[in-house]
Amino acid sequence: EVQLVESGGGLVQPGRSLKLSCAASGFTFSNYYMAWVRQAPKKGLEWVATISTSGSRTYYPDSVKGRFTISRDNAKSSLYLQMNSLKSEDTATYYCASMGISYVMDAWGQGASVTVSS
């Protein structure tokens, strides 16, 4: 069974940093692109980052480019999201997701809550 378990969320002050982790199991992690998707309270879904199988290619929307960094450790079947210069509008539940054919998010974790507030 595919499992994705996020950790590292919490309350952080504006301008500070936070790193999320996602532990994967039940599939060959190194064969899959991976992504982070966030959902602000009572809002829709927003794609945050994508990383290729080797980690050599990363992709971001403009809203987080230059502030967030996605990375992975295939030996540990783990995905990471380093978030710097956090803003109140980054407050959301952050989901990690495996990406299948055509960049579909075919499995999702339960999410990690991040609150940016002073």
Next chain:
Amino acid sequence: DTVLTQSPALAVSPGERVSISCRASEGVNSYMHWYQQKPGQQPKLLIYKASNLASGVPARFSGSGSGTDFTLTIDPVEADDTATYFCQQSWNDITFGSGTKLEIK
């Protein structure tokens, strides 16, 4: 960015057929996917590449469309289908629709 437009909400009775639409601001070929999100849960993939049923998803769910207009159909609707349904395109980067909240009367 490719903007995906969905109706905010729908209400139907059990046993009926419901169609949820998603319109893209530009063509996305067939790279449209659908997710179901129940309250307090993570999203779940239902349909990928417009019309392909994801593993384990009941055949009551189906998808259609290409280019800019896409539809998710549930037939027949069951009480357990109460959820918000999101479309997502992956032809031009990745964007999601704002979601359609489905209420079962």
